[in-house]
Amino acid sequence: MELYQLRTFVTVAQQGHLTQAAELLHLSQPAVTAQIKALEEDMGMPLFDRSAGGVRLTRAGEELLPRAQSILTSSRDLLNHARGLKGQLAGRAIIGTITTPEMLHIGPWIASLVEKYPLLDIQIRHNVTGVILNQVRKKEIDAGFYIGKNPYVNVNTVHLADIRFRVMVPNGWRERIESGGPKALGKIPWVGMSSLSSFNKLCSELWRELNIAPKKLIDVDHVPIMATLMSVGIGAVLMREDDAIRADADGMGYLVPDVVKTAELQFIYPADRDGDPVIDALRVELASEWRGLGVPAPGAQP
Template sequence: MEIYQLRTFVTVAQQGHLTQAAELLHLSQPAVTAQIKALEEEVGMALFERTTGGVMLTRTGQELLPRAQSILESAKDILNHARHLKGQLSGKALIGVSLTPEILKLGAWVARLTEKYPLLDLRLQHGVTGGILNLVRKKELDAGFYLGKNPYVNVNTVLLTELPFVIVMPKGWESRVDITVPKELGKLPWVGISQFSSLHKITAELWRELNISPKKVAECDHVNTILDMVCAGVGLALARADEAQVAADKGLVTIVPGICKLAELQFVYPADRVGDLILDVLLEELAAVWQLGPASPH
């Protein structure tokens, strides 16, 4: 019985699906199937049974899962302790970044990390927030910043703040409809939002709340581009309240009064990285910069 077999067993149990587990483990599905079969042959009992939607643990699998998880935790503790014994913290951390550095307080965070841990190889990768969350889920990123709600059980989140978003429209469009009546906003075109952008879900939630289904024009995946489209007269969109106010003060857009949507800005990381030394220092310095309390991640 090998550690990698137990890791595969636990991942399949958590995902309930061989293909999804293979994706997270960066293995082929046949390789995952072979590891599970080898483990079942060694214990002499079936660990999973197939269902229409994937696989589920047998009674034996349910009994063995907590022990397998405990063994993996012990193995991780041994590695962490060995790294601690070597002295100065070192290693690589690949972080997904979205929005602007000022919003994320990125400069202050990176400065603290590089000063305290000079051997830490910190790499920042910019992307769309939805893509960042997916890469964290697949463990292709060690952590990242995400705007919106996290639907994945194998990803932990730390709430940093809530960002207010408002509806903006091109200057002069306020005369086309009665903007004090929310449903009237559905008669105007809106800038389309890429499904990979967290604003896509936030905008969809807002449309449901307002009971509108407007025409979508073009499609964008970057917040700044979306606001530019509104300024250019393409259509309505959600924009961060601070950026919307700057554009409104310049006479470029009109802010629809009385409507504000809050979006959660979160730091996300794989749930099974809890206790990892590098992750611990990332979280520690993040908490200091954001002045976070000792609340547990969720």
């Protein structure tokens, strides 16, 4: 059974006459007759009763006509959709993400990309910031997010927001910090991120600014684990301000006042891909998402 046979079947059923159907289909009457006969052989039953005045559907033909019409409608829809896709952006985009999806607004951004570019193959890879930066630099991924200063000239950055970070310590150490001030932070252990994380660099910068040299007990690569270890008394942590405020409100730890560290949240991609249609699409939709929010990112300065 072929689509052209179904089209002929529907046209003959609508016209009730082989000659009129042949004219509409731009076929000869023998060709229309041959197609109907072939379809009836495939179906194993007659679809029309013939008479001198024309043709009319059999009971089986009446039963099959709506389904044949539905198939033809679906085929037209498929063809129209394919025509609509012609010329659309296609390709692959491997995107490196960090921290939490809420901070990056990753959900709405990816949703807009999927809607506008259905032929774009989007793949998400989550890791710590230093790994994402190196993967972009080496072109192992197409783009990603990074916190901090980008040291590479072959990586372009798009500034998204300035993120504020705060220090939290276990509740049992509150009195020690309140009496000793920021210098007391150098006399307690810390829970730190791996050397490839921006948190590690931010901690080092903060320690230099405070002129302290605390002991780092544990390296982890997952922010929620850092908060958990802090809450059970293992050590101090550097957290995004919005997370720290919530943790303080929940009684997980003590939010150290007046100690703030700020870093840039960046969208990064290889410099030699400036003007690349895939990168341009990612940038345009990302910019639209951040502008559409009308508010800074979580923990960001206005």
